[in-house]
Amino acid sequence: MNPAPDAQPETTVEERAALLRLCQRYGIAPDYHDIWGKHTVVPEHGLRALLRAMGVEAGDRAQVEASLRADEEAQAAQAIRAPLPPVVVFWLDAQPWTLTLQAGVRDARMHWNLVEESGALHDGDVHDFRIELPNSMSFGYHRLDLRIEVRVNESGDSPAAGSTEDRIENRLLASTLIIVAPPRCYLPPLLREGHRVWGPAVQLYALRSQRNWGIGDFNDLAKLVRLCGKHGAALVGLNPLHALFPHNPDHASPYAPSSRRFYNVLYLDVEAVEEYAHCAEARSQVMAPDFQARLRTLRSMDLVDYKAVAAVKMPILELLYGQFRRVSLTDVNPRRAQDFRAFQASGGLALRQHALFETLQEYFHRLDGEVWGWSQWSYPYRDPNSPEVAEFARTHAERVEYFEYLQWQAELQLAAVGMSSLDSRLGIGLYQDLAVSVDRSGAESWSAQDLYTQSASAGCPPDDFNLHGQDWGLLPLLPERLRARAYAPFIAVLRANMRHAGALRIDHVMGLARLFWVPRGDLPDAGAYVAYPFEHLLAILTLESQRNRCLIIGEDLGTVPDEVRQAMDRCRILSYRVLYFSRQQGGEFQAPNEFPLNALVTSATHDLATLAGFWEGRDLELRRNLGLFPNQAMRLQQLEERKRDCAQLLSALQRESLLPPDISPQPRWPLAMTPQLALAVQEYLARTPSRVLVVQLEDLFGCRDQVNLPGTVDQYPNWRRKLPLELEKWEEDGRFAELARRLAADRRQ
Template sequence: MSESDIQAPPEVDADLAALATVHGVATEYEDNTGSMRPVPGETVRAVLHALGVPAADEKEVLASLDDAEVAPWRRFLPPSAVVRAGQTTTIPVHAPADTSVVLTLQLEDGTELPMALRPDTIAPRLVDGVPIARSFVDLPEDLPQGWHRLRAAVGEGRRHRAHRRATTTVAVVPQRLPDPLDGGRGWGAMAQLYSMRSAHSWGLGDLADLAELADLTGTLGGDFLLINPLHAAEPTAPMSDSPYLPATRRFVNPIYIRPEDIREAAYLAGPERALVHWAAEEVREMNSSAELLNRNAVWSAKSEALSVIYAAPRSLARQSAFERFRAREGRGLEDFALWCALYEEHGNSPWPPELLDAYGPHVARVRRRLAGRIDFFAWLQWVADEQLAAAQRQASQSGMGIGIMHDLAVGVHGSSAEVWTDAEVFATGVTVGAPPDMYNQQGQDWSQPPWRPDRLAETGYAPLRNMLRTVLRHAGAIRVDHIMGLFRLWWVPQGRPASEGTYVTYDGEAMLGVLLLEASRAGAVVIGEDLGTVEPEVREQLAERGVLGSDVLWFAKSRKGRPLPPSRYRTGALATVTTHDLPPSAGYLAGEHVDLRRRLGLLTRPAEVERMAFESERAAILNALRSEGLINEDPTEREIVEALHGYVARTAAVLVGMAFTDAVGERRTQNQPGTFTEYPNWRLPLADGAEEPVSIEELARSPRLHSLVERIRTEMDRADLARHARAEAGPRE
């Protein structure tokens, strides 16, 4: 196709651009090459429509502009406020003129503080036939961190119902999270838990295996274990393989439960014990198989066993503990368990219309009918929570400074429990993705509906808050996948390619503040995956607030495109050699990512050009390793892999990560972005370079693992001593 055949996107006129700007919709963006790209007008209008903003023609655009201008005056109080601790914050109040307004701030502990109004200097404005005056309330700077409520009410006898009373959420959040490891440095391991199997697994790695891996990592001197998201998937087959496309991020996938570790399993009678044993035998032979992982078979066997254990009597104390768990989790757990029960009956096929309203009268009747199944699915979450707690305890007991590092996915799939229970918070007609870049040249569509920024604010960020509390409950750290999603997301209108999306802005200050508040309460470290196109000011803001970044060796380049020297890596980061979206180091060094994308038709330039670019990249990194004295002139693959980790260990990064795949010589990537069925994403068991499976027991005995860990620890110690010596010597004259 010639350049003359490529049509330029429709131009966005000044009025449409103004409306888009008001609602945080980009009309142009900077691509991965630094060039500015215009957004098609059709995309802009579709995204505005998904935000509930009419913009089909010029008349609608102008009317929507007028509505946007007057919208704040129609609100008694803003939808929510997220403020930093120690800062004075001003909140606007709009009420009918010549009325008295009573303001009260109710703190999280129930304390009530009267608030005073400060009148504005501008005259009242006529809004919908009512003169509205604007005033301000100044919140004191010494408010405690937490979730508070600001309440406003006008005097009695007013007819203006819209301004009679209002309540808004006020979240007071930390200025900054403390430095991890008391300002020291540490290393840790990274694992796709489902792929890490032991002799007692049920065909997939589970929470008992997580405890074993944590103990292994801690015994080797590691401070953290980063794992894939454990978010809940569908409760019946077919179950999604991707841990990044869950049914909810708030609850856990019960496929990770180890049935035998449930206390009641130890007291089963002979016949019931045999049923659990037989179920395990059906899948346990998979533990030593090199075949692709089969979640559906595993869940079929495991759910049978769990049903048997669930039916066993529980002691009074155990039943009380379960009931307390349900009470603590509240409506969120009950709604998710109901969704699971309904999914059992209706699957992924279109549900009857009367079931689409999660809070309608028909669903209320169904809730009563399915009470038994709801109890079962709530019980699964309780059991998973107990086993997660045990894994984190084991991590601490093994000497880890941080423990389990959980991963938070960007979103959920369109027919998920979250969309069903919180439908009003999600945008329709669009999905989340990413624009084209060097590794995904056609862009990415992640098939996830995005949260609407306006609706999040109106809920007081409750969906984000509730999700974070669950994920952080038994975590020493959290890695936030695509942390730019707190600030902006790439929205793709349905039916259009991922390259024809646009960015939608979120209130990053508020979203980040909620994350910091919940992480602070959990005592957790926060790592933001800030790879790809990220504005410098966003990285600066994350660093200012104590959020670590992510530095990946293959992506860390100087402005001239050369490997970034260890001395120029960020201190406030988790530094690694690779990620789960790339082949392990041995595979990357062989250029398998180029060959794979060529086979799958994912390249946008000739394979020969891609291969030449990779050969140049590999030569540059080998030269960098030689310049650091980490390899000789003719190193083996294993020596290069260890040298790559030694290179990262020499950086000042506060955390250094090592993938278990690199510790066994695995070459295959766990996930190839831009594919769905074309590649077996998230289904590969841990294996060595010959694709022979490696169990956790074999991993623990692996000379290659111990050698790699020793290289990391040695290089970290040398680098730290060198930096300390330079600091002691002081600046050169």
């Protein structure tokens, strides 16, 4: 742990003022208000630790003052060297577009050239250090070059005063990316026409079927999509599909990925890979009685056994890659080889480095099973640009290509699911989820080390569910580095996750404006909020949303600044409204007509109790058994609050004439959730004016235990619980059809 605040020497008023100025320069807020409205001052040791995490020395007064001076000098030098910032944002509905230079070269003529993405050219002179940009630009990413007129002699040097042996040259002074953003995010035609839609949300791994290999896969997802189309759903919600860790399948959280640009290959349907039909060895192994027995065991389990699933899938996938090399890469099937080479080319350096990371991590993990990430590799291999890494890539080229092949198969199978959603006329299609950031040990943090700090984690302050706050173990992006890269990594992540999606949920959308950083090795109470270039990130989000025809939902639970919610409303980013938290001032549940239009509504989330679990107090029982309450008084308080919540929900249903006849509006605790009561809750949400309703499948099927229990790692089977019913039996079971019938009636009104 870092030293506690009382271990720090006392600072004077002047010293603290200097520290706060330095924090302000780097966007670190010295205080905040928690979810209960309590004002919290960040301890000084936390502020200093976060400055260090940004590469700024602030250990004592001398270092703080030196860092302030260095920053002022760097800003002054940068303004002279590059009078344009790396990125400038304009909104399509906010003209005129005028760009003012940060600094100028006196007594010199300057000229600008603008190249639009379309190739259209514009130019002009700089007047009074201002550039008036053409109002004909469409939204997109455009490049502006600023040139200065310089006199040079024949040798290329600036001539002596009065020399006549010279010529005029226009030298490049600065370049900047001009982002012209549409005012609002994309809205699908169904929603533009005023329809209110619904769809289920599923944890993909949780799908059971009679043919999968112990984990829900892309084939199961396609079946669910077709079923939803048949019953009038407009979308299918998913957990993040991000790449995890093949060497450690039990690292199962989709919100702590290795990379957000690539896929979790355990979701592959092995038998749907084209090579499977032509690989006799693979088919022989799969059809062997002992292998089939293993598959039956994996399917029958109530929890996903990730390690056992990987043990059956990965060896067969290796055989299929071998078949691909023997056939497609030897001119027997040139079409497929060409498709693969095109995929590699489109994936570029990012794909190559991801596959190289997988190969390196596999190599070092086999040498030492305790090697969990790249920071434990032999030192030269920690640098993706080192000669040793280049040599490793050369000598392990086939293995690197194997991991590229897996990503190719995942891309093909998810693309097929996307096409299935179109064929099934879902209206929106796949509703995917984007995690806040990445795990510190993974591919993205290795290949882009300059973008992330390794000395802090993203997290959150204390709240009702996590009384000590949270450290998510995810790496925060460095705002200044992201801006210097013209946000290219952020753009790439958005595009990767929108490619086959009709809607995208931005987890912890507040992170576009500010993110809570926790110093590494310290507790969350030493953390602070760090500001991000919200307007720039918001502009990019609206632009990519329109280009990819992708609806955007922002998860805005908890303490969210007013300016974030106002911007979401202005840019048509749907709010994320959860029934449990949708209350009036007196604690009563909001009436359906009090919910907002531009919102997605749902009964719960993966981090909260299921409807049955909430009703029975199952989550409170779990937290008690696992010692997650700080004291008995807190547990009893939350139990009493839960009893009131349940009574208030019954009253809300009764006001809407939705209370089932066999349910008393004044029941005795403990309560039991019934199928009809669960449907009544979904009907209640269906009556809201909100554009989208998402039904958690755990609620439909009466699951008592929640998907993820925050605050636990190994004490609870997070991200492993399967749904109780095989996909093939849903129609016969009738609950999904009945849900669809009732919601369709309410949503059409």
